[in-house]
Amino acid sequence: MLNGEYGEAVRKAMEILVRIGEALGAPRLIPVTSVHVSGISVNNIGVEGVELIEWFARNGARVLVKRATINPMGFDLDGIMPRDSREWALQLRLLNAFRNMGFSTMVTCTPYDAGNRPGRGEHIAWSESSAVLYANSVLGARTNREGGIVALAAGITGRIYLWGMHLDEERMPTHLIRIVVKDDVRNDLYSGVVGAIIGSVVDGIPLIDEGYRVDEAGVRNLLAAAGAWGSLPLIYLPGVTPDYRDARSRCDTCERLEIDDREIKDFIERVGGYADENVDAIFVGCPHVNTSVLDYIMNKLEKCGGTKIPFYVAVGGHVPREYVDKGLRLNIRVVRGTCMVVTELSRLGLESIATNSMKAAFYLPRRHGVQVKLGELDKLVSIACGAHGG
Ligand code: F3S
Numbered sequence: 001m002l003n004g005e006y007g008e009a010v011r012k013a014m015e016i017l018v019r020i021g022e023a024l025g026a027p028r029l030i031p032v033t034s035v036h037v038s039g040i041s042v043n044n045i046g047v048e049g050v051e052l053i054e055w056f057a058r059n060g061a062r063v064l065v066k067r068a069t070i071n072p073m074g075f076d077l078d079g080i081m082p083r084d085s086r087e088w089a090l091q092l093r094l095l096n097a098f099r100n101m102g103f104s105t106m107v108t109c110t111p112y113d114a115g116n117r118p119g120r121g122e123h124i125a126w127s128e129s130s131a132v133l134y135a136n137s138v139l140g141a142r143t144n145r146e147g148g149i150v151a152l153a154a155g156i157t158g159r160i161y162l163w164g165m166h167l168d169e170e171r172m173p174t175h176l177i178r179i180v181v182k183d184d185v186r187n188d189l190y191s192g193v194v195g196a197i198i199g200s201v202v203d204g205i206p207l208i209d210e211g212y213r214v215d216e217a218g219v220r221n222l223l224a225a226a227g228a229w230g231s232l233p234l235i236y237l238p239g240v241t242p243d244y245r246d247a248r249s250r251c252d253t254c255e256r257l258e259i260d261d262r263e264i265k266d267f268i269e270r271v272g273g274y275a276d277e278n279v280d281a282i283f284v285g286c287p288h289v290n291t292s293v294l295d296y297i298m299n300k301l302e303k304c305g306g307t308k309i310p311f312y313v314a315v316g317g318h319v320p321r322e323y324v325d326k327g328l329r330l331n332i333r334v335v336r337g338t339c340m341v342v343t344e345l346s347r348l349g350l351e352s353i354a355t356n357s358m359k360a361a362f363y364l365p366r367r368h369g370v371q372v373k374l375g376e377l378d379k380l381v382s383i384a385c386g387a388h389g390g
Contacts, residue, residue: 001157009059013153020150021161030162034118034141035063035155036111036126037103038071039148041342042090050090052149054097056156063102064158067118069111070098071128071148072288072342076335077107077317078324082347101156107337108316110220110288112139115318120242123166125154129227130220130287130359136234137223140242142166145233165233173236173247174204176254179212185261189376191218192225192358193264196271199230207236207244207251217293217377224287225358268374271361275354275375275383277309282380283340283364285314286357294323297381298330304385306330310350311384314339341367354380 001014017029039045040053073091075083095105106114109128112135118124120140126132127146135141144164146154154160164170179194191214198206206226214222219240226232236247268274275282284297294315301307310333315323317337327334335343340353341360345368352371353364356379364370375383 007060009056009061010156013056013061013156014159016150016153017157017159017161021163024161024163026161026163028162029159030123030166031158032125032154032160033065033122034067034116034124034126035065035151036069036071036116036124036128036131037098037148037151037155038109038128040070040094040098040107041072041074041338042087042094043074043342043344047090050094050097053094053152056152057097057100061101061156063155065155067111067116068103068155069114069116070103070105070107071109072107072314072338074343075338077337078321080324080333080335081338081343084344084347087344103155106316106318108288108318109339110134110290110316113288113290113318114316123160125151125160127151130224132233133223133227133235134220136165137237137241138219142171143233145227145231171234172205173207173251173254175202175206176209176251176256177202177206178209178256178258180258180260181212181264182261185264186214186218187376187378188217188221189356189358189374190264192221192356193267194259195222195225195235196229196358196362197259197263197267198235199226199228199232201257202230202232204255205234205236206232207247207254208238210238210248213239220287221357221359225362228359228362271358272365272372272374275373275380277383277386279309279352279354279373280350281310281312281348281353282307282384283312283314283353283355283360284357284377284380285312286339286341286355286360288314288316288339291319291323293377294319294334297377298323298326298332300381301330301332301384307332307384309384312340340364345370354383356380
């Protein structure tokens with residue numbers, strides 16, 4: 001591949017991996033079974049980024065792995081959000097280039113809900129931080145937090161450098177975290193705050209001690225928040241991470257840390273405080289929600305006659321279009337294939353947003369200058385209903 005026998009695009013992809021692998025001191029390359037490429041919003045990568053991906057597709061790059069997916073883009077698939085026609089055309093060129101290389105164009109940050117779900121011990125190359133944390137911490141697969149172009153190169157060559165999270169010794173826990181909270185501080189919002197605090201203060205591999213359990217939505221929020229507020233690739237979660245018991249038994253000398261209710265509630269105040277009806281919009285789906293959460297939201301809002309406050313729910317492109325249409329009947333904007341963070345938010349004219357996502361709470365003020373308020377999913381739904389008089 002490096003000699004150019006398989007074409008210029010494959011040669012370039014392999015050169016990227018070899019150069020980075022050598023710089024990191026990796027001894028060799030290993031095969032990967034799955035890739036996930038982030039950074040595909042035209043709002044982020046511009047014309048130059050699109051032309052680079054097109055160059056790979058034009059010069060014969062094709063995916064060599066079983067499963068290859070891409071992250072959300074700058075626009076939703078159905079035109080629910082306003083579109084700039086020139087940028088939309090650019091986004092479609094990019095989707096087309098990925099499709100020609102053999103990628104699934106289901107555009108989602110939860111590829112594990114859309115057929116790209118690697119198993120325990122599989123070596124993969126993913127580049128969306130929340131998905132990387134999910135792959136390592138929930139599925140037991142092995143990936144570093146790769147850059148988008150590295151994940152692309154891994155897909156084209158079917159290889160990644162043997163380094164970091166691919167090695168047993170790098171996956172050993174370094175910090176033992178005790179979460180001491182009352183039962184009412186365990187919902188989807190608070191688990192995200194726990195993730196944000198861990199991401200902010202831990203530089204290593206955290207292991208959360210027995211006694212702290214959250215449901216699937218809480219796990220997703222916790223991991224996504226940790227990825228946004230820090231640079232962690234893996235968190236050991238009791239009852240969730242496949243190798244938890246073994247890792248816990250090796251954590252007696254870990255650095256110890258405790259997080260309590262007070263710290264969690266103070267963090268919320270510092271970020272923007274609790275949500276009320278005085279916001280311009282509600283946003284759920286960072287990371288993208290699956291159809292069971294979407295059903296839950298729609299059933300609740302159906303009962304109270306729909307939402308009065310604009311209510312955006314971000315989902316992957318694999319979610320059936322019928323959800324978009326049903327959402328419109330309830331005044332819910334189900335946006336497939338994008339989210340409020342990667343879209344050009346100024347087109348919506350929003351100044352304040354309520355969310356249950358601590359990842360969104362990190363990016364929305366920094367990228368879009370939007371004020372954020374926080375609430376768990378049930379609270380956000382009741383605000384939406386209450387605003388309708390329901
Ligand atoms: Fe996904 Fe957008 Fe959040 S890509 S993780 S919904 S910032």
